[in-house]
Amino acid sequence: MTPTQKKSICWALPALLLSISLSASETAIQAAVDHPSRTPANTLRDQYRNPVSTLAFFEVQPDSTVVEISPGAGWYTEILAPLLHERGTLYAAHFPANSSSEYAQRTLASFQQKMAAHPIYSKVELTEFAASAGVQVAPDGSADVVLTFRNLHNWYMQGGDDAMRIAFNHFYRALKPGGVLGVVEHRLPEAQLDSDWTRSGYFPQSLAIELAEQAGFVFEASSDINANPKDTADHPRGVWTLPPSLRLGEQDRDRYLAIGESDRMTLKFRKPQQ
Template sequence: MKFGLKTLLTAAVVAALAGCNANNSVNTNQANAAVVSAIQSSERPEAHRARDKYRNPLETLEFFGLQSDMTVVEITPGGGWYSEILAPTLKGKGTLYAAHFPADSEIGYYKKSLASFKDKVANDPRYSEVKVTEFFPVTHLDIAPASSADMVLTFRNVHNWYMQKDHEGLLSAFKAFNKALKPGGILGVVEHQLPEDRDDAQQKSSGYMKLSYVVDVAKQAGFELVAQSDINANPKDSADHPKGVWTLPPHLTMGEEQAEKYKAIGESNRMTLKFKKL
């Protein structure tokens, strides 16, 4: 099933009127207020705020069903674009695990990114309760204690794991997410979307993935797709660019060459998928 944002919001209202659990409603409302506060925080860099129109953090986290007292694992948080929203939302009530790059990695970018993130945890009050763990397909899979998490979230990472470790790596990642989640726990995935009629081989180089393939891997790992949304869709994106998804903002890897053209397109067309652990 595919839902537009208006449909999702209408469904939420109907569910509430039908008598959803009152405690869940309170927790969700608290989470939404906390998310809004984190998004609007003056501590967020302007460059991060500028991307809200493409990443739709409030609508995305509402769609996944985030509540302020949950135990949540964010996978490969990088510089912490979503962490700076999730950490304040969960602080004091829930728990945030940040499954970052492995500490034993020899890759310079990974080492620098992890060190920067750990510095935020040590020195930025917003991150003071974040628990840093490690993740990398096949080799580093203990992202949180088994069956401890209510929700696992990953944003624009799936293509990296597939490009690095092929199907085996991607499946190992989803199995790690399943292991960390409680029965019935939620896996939220946002990923650059490749049209279904394209050659599968493009998934190895373009940065885009087919929705059907992502869903299939998740099912193999013990998940059920419960909903999908066009919250992060961008119909202007053809997913056919000289340097893959990195041609578009924010990377603009073509440099000044046709930069305005790609800025006009905006960030990538993205699938937004909600899975449940069986």
């Protein structure tokens, strides 16, 4: 073997190993997506939410320490819990237990019941998140990945730029140096920035990147995994006009079902190595 051939093999090996690693990761994520504990109604959303490609893009591995921010009813928790059950750690940062919101209390109680209903959730560590001071979503510097799905608009409606900065600061503290922040959110077209968008459920990608960078994150990549070019983001009841909410009921139902779920940005940020 010539020196040139040896050099070529040395260069090719890391790429081959990375390919094998990604393939193994996606296989593990697919097994979690197919786990029998998942709610059948939730699996119908897979075609819009693309969990295998999304979690692989965010570099989630079976041995990762992951923080899921504001998991709601647990759509992604149903996938993350079996994925991380054996070798990883999952923190579910839900509403604070002392929240004065009736909705928050009801949603948290329902999530706790879900976590108690199946052994696959026995290792999920319940923590708290609010876009305010004094909460800790996970021990500082402990997480490989922090994930948030379709939540930015909620924090912005409650507290504007300041709430968003506080939220991103929470995520930054929880991550290890080199850790990933993964964001999926309903995307507002930049051409609609001069409209009354703040309560539409959509959020500008440019503002999401700007506020994350202000917290110290480096914007690394975006993906069209969850893009939907059929969504014009200008519906009568905002994003909730579309499935799964369908706030208009039977009015134009077939039209909105044909559009499907919202157009979503999928953004990957990284906490710099220190």
